[in-house]
Amino acid sequence: xxxxxxxxxxKGVLFLALNSSEDRKIMVKDIAKPIxxxxxxxxxxxxxxxxxxxxxxxxxxxxxxYLSERNKNVTVFSILNSIDGEKRLTTCMLSLEKCxxxxxxxxxxxxxxxxxxxxEILKTKxxxxxxxxxxxxxxxxxx
Amino acid sequence: xxxxxxxxxxKGVLFLALNSSEDRKIMVKDIAKPIxxxxxxxxxxxxxxxxxxxxxxxxxxxxxxYLSERNKNVTVFSILNSIDGEKRLTTCMLSLEKCxxxxxxxxxxxxxxxxxxxxEILKTKxxxxxxxxxxxxxxxxxx
DNA sequence: TAAATAATATGATAAAAATCATATTTAAGA
DNA sequence: TCTTAAATATGATTTTTATCATATTATTTA
Numbered sequence: 001x002x003x004x005x006x007x008x009x010x011k012g013v014l015f016l017a018l019n020s021s022e023d024r025k026i027m028v029k030d031i032a033k034p035i036x037x038x039x040x041x042x043x044x045x046x047x048x049x050x051x052x053x054x055x056x057x058x059x060x061x062x063x064x065x066y067l068s069e070r071n072k073n074v075t076v077f078s079i080l081n082s083i084d085g086e087k088r089l090t091t092c093m094l095s096l097e098k099c100x101x102x103x104x105x106x107x108x109x110x111x112x113x114x115x116x117x118x119x120e121i122l123k124t125k126x127x128x129x130x131x132x133x134x135x136x137x138x139x140x141x142x143x
Numbered sequence: 144x145x146x147x148x149x150x151x152x153x154k155g156v157l158f159l160a161l162n163s164s165e166d167r168k169i170m171v172k173d174i175a176k177p178i179x180x181x182x183x184x185x186x187x188x189x190x191x192x193x194x195x196x197x198x199x200x201x202x203x204x205x206x207x208x209y210l211s212e213r214n215k216n217v218t219v220f221s222i223l224n225s226i227d228g229e230k231r232l233t234t235c236m237l238s239l240e241k242c243x244x245x246x247x248x249x250x251x252x253x254x255x256x257x258x259x260x261x262x263e264i265l266k267t268k269x270x271x272x273x274x275x276x277x278x279x280x281x282x283x284x285x286x
Numbered sequence: 287t288a289a290a291t292a293a294t295a296t297g298a299t300a301a302a303a304a305t306c307a308t309a310t311t312t313a314a315g316a
Numbered sequence: 317t318c319t320t321a322a323a324t325a326t327g328a329t330t331t332t333t334a335t336c337a338t339a340t341t342a343t344t345t346a
Binding site: 044 | 333334335336337341342343344345
């Protein structure tokens, strides 16, 4: 479904949403363990996310990763988009070049409503909203 | 979303549904081109599908691949299941061990209805039905 | 301004998925 | 029964994804 990388990225960003702030930065080693992702791996991903403007960081002592208020409003889709690229979610299920409502592939008609729905959710749901769910005990972020 | 292998497999099976029958078998070289999949690759996939009972074949002269009447009633899901395994479609979006309605991951609540719907469709839709759509011009299988 | 600490840039290695190649087996027909 | 045509079994190669490792750069604080 999603790549490992983007799953890890979402977990990392969500962890930051729950535990960091402008003046409460978190070092990579303190992120890796609780979200159960190899440190060197999540480190690389976080760096990419910084470049994409999804999360923030400062280096040196007292440095680390965090989410600015702005960052908290990014959507889940933009995380996936910066790690996996958009196509993973939007491409034709059979990878036919020309697949649209006019010339749908055999799976298009039956699946595209659900796929559209998923995409719409991912494009509107923000990190902040997901974090709120966790805070309120409506969802969980272990392992 | 799906692996290349399972996309190819679906295209191959659908092609057989449209063009083959018990007494009209098709050789792998005549399948590969129209569905635009490397011959050696689709050959291997078709062999797996035979082993799984999804399609049929006989070897030697006049041999080839085909769908029995029974084969035409297999679901899209069983194709995906024999190539990719079930988990690809059913696993937690964040790969958390324990993710269910009781202890949902942050994506579970918002996406599981759509995912369930997709799964339900794949589990009920048969190859025969998809082929009929194509025959009636409601969907297309090129490239 | 030097030492220590953290992210960053870069790239090496390992594992999995995708792709390619071929010797072997089975069935048909001469 | 021999030849030929087809799938089958097996495995090699290539590409992509996942994972690991480290030298460099920036920032804080003494």
